[in-house]
Amino acid sequence: MLTYSIRRFITLVLTLLLASILIFAVVNIIPGDPAQIILGTEATPQSLARVRAKLGLDRPTLVRYFDWLEGIVLHGDLGRSISYDLPISQLLASRLLVTGPLAALAILFTIIISIPLGIYAATHHHRLGDYGTMACSQIGLVIPEFWLGILLIIGFAVNWHLFPAGGFTSWRENPWESLRSLLLPALALGMIRAAIMARMTRSSMLEVLREDFVQTARSKGLPERIVIYKHALRNALISVVTILGLQLGQLIAGAIIIETVFYLPGMGRLVMLAINQRDLPVVQGIVLFIVAVIVIVNFIVDLLYGLLDPRIRYD
Numbered sequence: 001m002l003t004y005s006i007r008r009f010i011t012l013v014l015t016l017l018l019a020s021i022l023i024f025a026v027v028n029i030i031p032g033d034p035a036q037i038i039l040g041t042e043a044t045p046q047s048l049a050r051v052r053a054k055l056g057l058d059r060p061t062l063v064r065y066f067d068w069l070e071g072i073v074l075h076g077d078l079g080r081s082i083s084y085d086l087p088i089s090q091l092l093a094s095r096l097l098v099t100g101p102l103a104a105l106a107i108l109f110t111i112i113i114s115i116p117l118g119i120y121a122a123t124h125h126h127r128l129g130d131y132g133t134m135a136c137s138q139i140g141l142v143i144p145e146f147w148l149g150i151l152l153i154i155g156f157a158v159n160w161h162l163f164p165a166g167g168f169t170s171w172r173e174n175p176w177e178s179l180r181s182l183l184l185p186a187l188a189l190g191m192i193r194a195a196i197m198a199r200m201t202r203s204s205m206l207e208v209l210r211e212d213f214v215q216t217a218r219s220k221g222l223p224e225r226i227v228i229y230k231h232a233l234r235n236a237l238i239s240v241v242t243i244l245g246l247q248l249g250q251l252i253a254g255a256i257i258i259e260t261v262f263y264l265p266g267m268g269r270l271v272m273l274a275i276n277q278r279d280l281p282v283v284q285g286i287v288l289f290i291v292a293v294i295v296i297v298n299f300i301v302d303l304l305y306g307l308l309d310p311r312i313r314y315d
Contacts, residue, residue: 023288024065024068024284027280034279035055035057083282092285098264098266103252108190109194110190110193110194110244110247113190113194114194114195117198118199118204119233120133122202123209133202136195145254146257148192153184163184188258189255201240204237205233208232214232245300270282
């Protein structure tokens with residue numbers, strides 16, 4: 001297990017290094033001059049040159065990349081925003097106060113909705129409950145997140161006045177209102193992913209329920225509840241956890257759209273503003289942060305395999 005963990009960690013580091021190269025290269029070939037955007041179209045060549053020198057844009061691309069990488073590795077410094085004139089890590093931390101809880105709530109909704117539905121469909125295979133669950137999940141697969149978010153706003157905010165239609169109240173000012181502001185967008189994100197996870201849970205449970213050890217447990221007279229939740233579910237969760245880890249990346253990408261729909265000051269809106277303002281350091285820093293989160297989550301998922309199924313051994 002230790003050897004496997006070390007190999008996976010080395011792979012993680014190499015993946016992040018390759019991702020940093022690709023992100024820096026792609027972002028820096030985007031058309032547009034940040035100095036021109038800052039000073040406007042009437043700027044003189046001399047003032048443009050001064051701003052480029054201040055931003056370090058007059059240095060070779062390779063030198064700028066290694067300076068950026070050195071700052072990240074040695075100091076945890078993602079750079080400085082051109083538009084806000086603030087450290088990117090500070091901007092990111094403030095926006096994570098919105099995006100972090102939003103993602104956590106969305107994952108919570110995904111688990112609460114999908115796993116019970118998947119188990120129910122598997123234990124009622126080829127019956128009305130199974131067909132109904134699969135039909136609902138199929139609908140969830142084709143509904144766009146932004147459209148579901150708009151429907152939730154119309155139903156729960158405009159018509160029933162149960163939740164705010166948009167905006168965000170600071171956690172320090174009113175934690176309860178902050179939580180209420182995130183419930184509808186988190187539900188919009190979670191329900192779409194719950195449709196995928198419910199189908200995955202059902203498929204995994206059906207496969208495990210056919211295994212010999214499940215039949216043996218039933219032949220011993222164990223209650224069906226123990227067979228399902230103690231023996232079958234633990235083994236079925238291996239595939240479910242894998243898909244859940246992969247869903248995290250899609251969830252962060254979906255948060256960009258949802259934060260726009262609900263006008264939330266999160267990481268997604270920060271990325272959109274940075275792209276519009278040609279704030280390259282912010283785009284680089286946030287995209288690299290998202291990639292790092294996805295890679296680390298999948299690294300943790302790989303290590304969880306051995307805990308979920310003792311039969312798995314890593315040579």
